[in-house]
Amino acid sequence: MRESVEADFRSFMTSRWTRLLRTAYLLAGNHHDAEDLAQTALTKAYCGWERVRRADDPDAYVWRIMINVHRDRLRGIKLREWLTSWLPERAAADGSERVVVRGALMQALGRLSPKQRAVVVLRYLEDRSETEVAALLGMGVGTVRTHSARGLRRLREDSALSENIAREVVTR
Known part of the structure; x- marks a missing residue:
């Protein structure tokens, strides 16, 4: 059962990684932060994968997670890199x-x-x-x-x- 869930998530992640990373780059402004942002979003999605999988639109659910993570990350930044x-x-x-x-x-x-x-x-x-x-x-x-x-x-x-x-x- 657990292997099936992990295989399902792995399939979801690999098919969306490129697009998710591109969006994360456009939000974050650099490649390193974009990778962190995309990985954090996917980690959170994995932790709640049953809920994400049952959503009407799992892609939108994960994108929303990523946007929230980015917003939370911006709140904590005091000194910005230019x-x-x-x-x-x-x-x-x-x-x-x-x-x-x-x-x-x-x-x-x-x-x-x-x-x-x-x-x-x-x-x-x-x-x-x-x-x-x-x-x-x-x-x-x-x-x-x-x-x-x-x-x-x-x-x-x-x-x-x-x-x-x-x-x-x-x-x-």
Whole structure:
């Protein structure tokens, strides 16, 4: 019986790991924290696997666990790390501008409120519907629309992000 449950969880975990890790990276901002976040979410899901497995949407259940873990982790952070995409030397055009743009995007996402960031990541980078995002975050669809609109407006108004995107377009 126990082996069947473990095999079921292992199958679930391996089939969703890549997508879960990608979402965790977009929430956390770096690969190390993303792995910790995804592993913690899966650990919590494993501890309550019977409940998760019986849920209407086990994926949404695990994503919700991950978002809650991320939110709890942010509450405890007093000193934030600021990732930078600035390098001391300029290399020849080798596609590194995409890394710079990605860094600028991650910094811009980091400047959003946690709710706006979660909505923008789930809605536009994970390509989820408004109702899915609302269910995952435990808020109304109207609230998702509001956070989405405000988050996108702040991203559009972010001068550092705009400059990096313009530079990427020019170098292509």
